[in-house]
Amino acid sequence: MTALLEASGLVRRYGATVALDGFDLSVAAGEIAGLVGHNGAGKTTFARVTAGLLAPHAGMVRIAGQAPARARPLLGLAPQELALYPTATARENLELFAGLYGMRRRAARQRIAALAGDLVLSDVLDRRARDLSGGQQRRLQAATAMVHRPRVLLLDEPTVGADPVTRDALLAVVRAAAGEGAAVVYTTHYLPELDTLGATLAVASGGRVIARGSRAELLATVPGHAVADFARPPAALTGLAPLGGQAEVSQDGTRLVITAPDPAAALAPLLAAHADAVAHLRSLELRPPTLDDLYRHLVAS
């Protein structure tokens, strides 16, 4: 699929600090790319470079084949920090951004009404932005980025401090935007959101993307755990470890922890070979790798 957003070899420094160090990312039309990484990994700098707010020291960004400065009409940006006009109403904030993107007033009014409905903002459209709750302000900020139906949408931690209802509404609208063909870069620290969005993943660390792929592809590289708890101290069970093959087996009191890419598959032959141990088995818990595990694994490695 053709990439709508393409960044390659981006380098951006702030004095001696290297914020982007060969940052590569391609996002196709209709794709939501979840950009994750610890603070300082380069996520926000990437968003700023892509939006044309910062010039890279090396590398390039193309949005639908154009440089950021020429592609501004195609882009929607919701920065990490709230950037709204507090004395203007929610509607007035939205009307400004609709107008900035050349939307005619009638079309803007219709779009604002629809978007406000989707983001549960209809009842507060005529309230000043400063009088909205934190969650409403977050949704309003996202709405200002989406009002013109951008082809590339950059959402930098849009759900920080949002309650579950706020989050669900926002995620649904982001999914809808991707469904209409937008390429979305969704920066977050809340990894379960990326599952909800059905996002592909880009893990950033040290100013570059260290892993990129679908959720399934990346999770396949991360070991999960099986935890077997026995009724009596499984002194004899320590000898089971070598039977795990590629699995790592460790013992923690009465618990045996098997770590393997597919912990269930590793556990089955182990227990089959030691039916006597199974008689003392009190509980068995399978913990397949999560996005949190993936993130920790990649950053640690």
Added chain:
Amino acid sequence: MTSSGLVIPASGSRAAAIRIAAVTRHQAVLLARDPGPMIGYTVMGLLLITATRPLYAIVAPTVPGAASGIDLAAAGMAVMFSLFALKVGAAHLLNERTWRTRDRLRASPAAFGEVLAGKAMPILAAIIAQQAVLFGVAAAAFGLRPRAGWLALAACAVAWSACVLLLGFGASTLARSPAQLSAAGDIFALLTTVIGGALVPVALLPGWLRAIAPASPGYWALAAYHTALAGSTAQLGRPLEMLGVFACIGAFLTALIAAA
């Protein structure tokens, strides 16, 4: 909007016009939501016109070109309080930084000039309205009559308001915080007022202040107003030219620092 719900934005010069109109409407809303400073600077001007008119009536015969005390009082207070209003324009630009909306505007298709034009129009209208109220009340209550005609006085008010606006925009690019802007704005307004002769007519200032008075844009604003009030249209050229020079300095400063 198409039947599929897709919004088709305008393009080219029409889109630019839509963008400027959007910023203008929005700026008008922001001004209307926070009218206190402009109302304050207008009411204070009216009070001072009323209070100082008798004093200026005594001084007027010693001031070349001044027809009456109300001429001096109205022109002086119009200049002084429009300089304080300069802070209003500057504050609205500075707000874009403190509210972090500046980057949102920068990331939009609107060019810097479009944003500035859109923001300038309502603020300019507010400063012109302030001048109109001051001169209008002076006319209604104290018999002010411009000898060069109301049109000439209006032209001076528009030229001076545009100059004030552009100087204010320039000042906002230098200030880093609202407190800094407020302090710098007060100092600039008072210096320009005093040196320009808006409080004490230039003819009565100490010699060294008289010598530097033409460096103040206020001096040329007063020259323009005094000419419109007590002179003829033919004499307006030089003061209006000089106001144009100061307006260009403000515009240049704004563009230079914004580009940097």
